[in-house]
Amino acid sequence: MIAIGCDHAGFELKEAIRKYLEENNIEYKDFGTYSTDSVDYPVFAYKVADSIVKEECERGILCCGTGIGISMAANKVKGIRAAVCSDEFCAEMTRRHNDANIICLGGRVISEEMAVKLADIFLHTEFEGGKHLKRVNMVTDIENGKNIL
Ligand code: RB5
Secondary structure, three states: OEEEEEOHHHHHHHHHHHHHHHHOOOOEEEOOOOOOOOOOHHHHHHHHHHHHHOOOOOEEEEEEOOOHHHHHHHHOOOOOOEEEOOOHHHHHHHHHOOOOOEEEEEOOOOOHHHHHHHHHHHHOOOOOOOHHHHHHHHHHHHHOOOOOO
């Protein structure tokens, strides 16, 4: 199950991604927002992030104007690794090396076509593990207040 969410500035991208998920028979839960009326992005970041840490959804896709604010909010939730991406290389590498569980996209930065491309890469690329797992675990240690030095 894929969680999707956005604010008003990411609404069109979210809709394009929703269409892609529908067409590809990928199960998703749409946490809103559902129009271009102005809303607060942390609400939707939290809803999507919470569904992932509660294991109701495996991965998430969040959209706001830049992808930045919504990623900052999502990354405050323990267990979330949210990555802002605007190109194919980063979308691939954040799965392979960072085991990102949320991709964040900017409706004022990239096209709908690019957003769908990045979502597709994000959903179909696996984490490499190995030395990258050690590093991802170190990030979790920092999150848990451990001194990793
Ligand atoms: C909304 O205008 C905008 O601030 C928001 O979508 C996002 O870009 C924040 O980071």
